[in-house]
Amino acid sequence: MPHPTCQPSRHLAILIMMWVLSTAGCASLPDTQDILARHSVQAAQFESARGPVSARRSAAIVAELKRTAGDLDILDKQIALEQAINDSPLVLGNQVTLLQDGPATYAAMLAAIADAQDHINLESYIIEDDATGQAFAQALLTKQRQGVQVNLIYDSVGSLTTPRQFFDELASAGVAVLEFNPVNPLASRGGAWLINNRDHRKLLVVDGRTAFLGGINISNVYSSGSVIHRPSKTSTADSAWRDTHIQIDGPVVAEFQKLFLQTWDKQRGKTLMPKNYTPVLAPAGKDIVRAIGGTPDDPYSLVYLTLISAISNAEKQVFLTNAYFVPDPQLMQALVDAAARGVDVRLILPSYSDSALVFHAGRAQYGRLLQGGVKIFERQGALLHAKTAMIDGVWSTVGSSNLDWRSFMDNDEVNAVILGRDFAAQMSAMFALDQAASHPIDAQTWAARPLQFKLKEWLARLWERWL
Template sequence: MMRKILNQLLLVLLASMGTVGCATLPDTDALIERHSAQEANFETARGPVSAKRNAAILASLQGKSGDIDILDKQMALEQAISDSPLVLGNKVSLLQDGAATYAAMFGAIRQAKDHINLETYIIEDDATGQEFSDLLMQAQARGVQVNLIYDSVGAINTPRAFFERLSKAGIAVLEFNPVNPLTAKGSWQINNRDHRKQLIVDGRSVILGGINISNVYTSGSAVLQRLLKSPTDGVVWRDTDLQIEGPVVAEFQKLFLQTWEKQHGPALAAKAYFPKLAPQGQDIVRAIGSTPDDPYSLIYLTLISAIGNAEKTVHLTNAYFVPDPQLLKALTDAAARGVQVQLILPSYSDSELVFHAGRAHYAELLAGGVQIFERQGALLHAKTAVIDSVWSTVGSTNLDWRSFLDNDEVNAVVLGHEFAARMQAMHQQDLDASQRITPQAWAGRPLEFKVKEWLAQHWGRLL
């Protein structure tokens, strides 16, 4: 227990140190205006499609729901700010919560034939972590090269022996930005964390989203029990992930390898990291990765512009909500022009500071016409959006300053009505399990909450 308390105090100190001289959020209006005259283009496994087919794809998408401005403007902007293409021919499976996601991950690891690249923020030395480590070592033993990136802060409570066991089995293990400056291989950037969660198998499939490797996805966490001051039997973490097969997997593979190189990892074993990929389905996907090394957060600009281009609906579900002024303005501006803006946020959290810092903005959002719902019965950890029933994203990015400025993050953007319908059905399920926050009820909340919100909001940039 004492070790955990000391680690938490250390992280607060390091976070405050890391924000000195840090980057600021971009002027989104200027960047969006600069790139608004582009044209959206699509690619297949063989490269860009013809102009005729490109126009036909857009026309088909628009024809299903009328004139959706988000298609022309949003896809063009994403293309202009990112070198990751909008790729046709993928199969995207929606994974809800730990059981489904872990089953997909375990199945993919067992079927691996060439290599496994795993990138995670948290990997704990518990039953779930041990099951992962055993499966990874079994894969390594049968000739599959396993490469693991884990975040030093995220895994700060995981014993060193856990990773040494993997290394002795032949797995290439890389610690992202070590907390200990003496072990850093480059400049010591303690506030830059690797918050990405992705499992890439044989360069042909990727599983990504919000899930970490921990028992909390199968049972209530000890932290949550302390917060609620009561047992959490049956209360689990609510998360969302994707399994993607098809040509776009190469884009996620590039992101993994870029991180490995940036962190000065050892030379990787020669494997088929970029196999020839055939179409696997009909889904259109773009991989978007952000790091503090970029001129601005690609995911942040993508989301702000998607909200700005929305004509009908903006449905966001997110675990850690500490919005900056531009995000607040984008949400209230959308509501003001008649867009239905719905936020599903946690009703309790493993981070009390983040929880109350987010609630400090409820009054402004409610006054601006934004609908707010708090998820009951589970600790919400998902990070998703579905806009105008055609544009969806799932990934690791929270709606907070840390995700937009300090972390390496990764999201998949999926374009299409069929997948958006599945996202919308999931959104409705969460709505049904949520309590709506009304302006009247919020104004009458206890004084204790108001004090906590006032205090927490001053820590927003550090959270």
């Protein structure tokens, strides 16, 4: 697993254990072509703070999106597919704020926590007992003492080296603490011991009105942000981390709240204190958002199918930024096919990683992608940990999902899909900054790389299903 903790100090033994214990029963990657072929174009359906929107207004919304971004098939086809596979609505009236790197994200999250009046629901793969983790712990304890109920989910593997005392202190103050799929089988709460199913989500919902999600865990590694001018490194020990998060205010927050509560119930957490978890939500902006949650319990990965569909429907650009790139054959084919259609397909990937296996397994695919016309850039000067996409200047996604088998088959993940030109323009500008800080990979130079790299890539590919 490339990111049991997203830090190099964690042990390979976790990887080996999870591989050995992986058994049948995991979700499978869907036959995307078959599913896409079964869903013809249908009228878009939106919801507002007041409920479902009329067919006439829904059609007008799509027409306006096309007018501002071009005559894009992606809107009709993608909306139809998302509606068919996902019960989460496409919700109007939201304000989405793009947050780049740890400092800006932590400042916004801590400000929202400080303003909480009713409850705080926090779900994170990693919560470290360091300066950042303590800052969040003290903020949560302060609100709990003020009568704001705090509910916390942390992943057992992601937070494996966090001392038990850290969570016990929160629990003793009244915080409801839930360990996701404990590593210790004796702590399992009934049913199968699902060591391979990890909660990779990073989700904060405050008062049921504001949500934060993306790639940023609670750890000091994000505290310095990314520094474009910093020279490239081969070690992650003191590296800056480059990541992306978003803040969402508006009616769609109810859908992210639902995902948190579903996880709590699935993990058999204790009955939550009665609070106003479903407040009436007023419009907060003009952004159109869909919440997409994925778990191994689903018949297939909703995040995976949504992304491949968006790439397959692209007409102009596919801009992907991702930390752990271990694509399956269908994702590879979707990228190459898009480039063959004349779509400008660009990938920004890490130039070094906290997981050598993932890094080299991803690089093993460069040759075919470059030959197929896909442009690849490796981010310099910071450890890339972001998971974002912008397609055709109108469709964007930010979330926790990597482009690897583990995210699509074994993890609980959460992404937001945002429709609209304004937010896509912000995503495009962010992509341009990352590309400017990246090294382009040339096909001829790549083909002539040293044999030792080719051997590492071949060996890493043997593990790619478990990365």
